[in-house]
Amino acid sequence: MKKDSDVDTLIGEALENIRDDRKLAREFLNEIANQIAVDADNNRGLSPVAAKHIETMQRSNEQLVKIIGLKSKNQEQNFELSESDKNEIYDILQKDSN
Numbered sequence: 001m002k003k004d005s006d007v008d009t010l011i012g013e014a015l016e017n018i019r020d021d022r023k024l025a026r027e028f029l030n031e032i033a034n035q036i037a038v039d040a041d042n043n044r045g046l047s048p049v050a051a052k053h054i055e056t057m058q059r060s061n062e063q064l065v066k067i068i069g070l071k072s073k074n075q076e077q078n079f080e081l082s083e084s085d086k087n088e089i090y091d092i093l094q095k096d097s098n
Contacts, residue, residue, distance in 0.1 A: 007071075011067055011070075011071060014063070014067055015064070015067065018060040018063055018064055021056065021057075021060055022057055022060050025053045025054075025056050025057050026057075028053055029050055029053055029054070032046045032049060032050045032053075033050075
């Protein structure tokens, strides 16, 4: 199970990075909005920069969705029946066939 632990660690790090990036982008966007509010002429130069940061935030959301999908897929693939589960199913099947 070490592999699952490594994946969980990497996913945790990725999520932390995504959250940090989003926080920084949000702070930067607030600063841009303040600059535009002070001087509307800043709008022409700062709007493309703001758009890039919004794009970055969108990509981080997409990354988060991909990570969740990978984690879900990994959990589905690791589904295994215990020996006890197998015996119980066998007993049920034998009981139903009689």
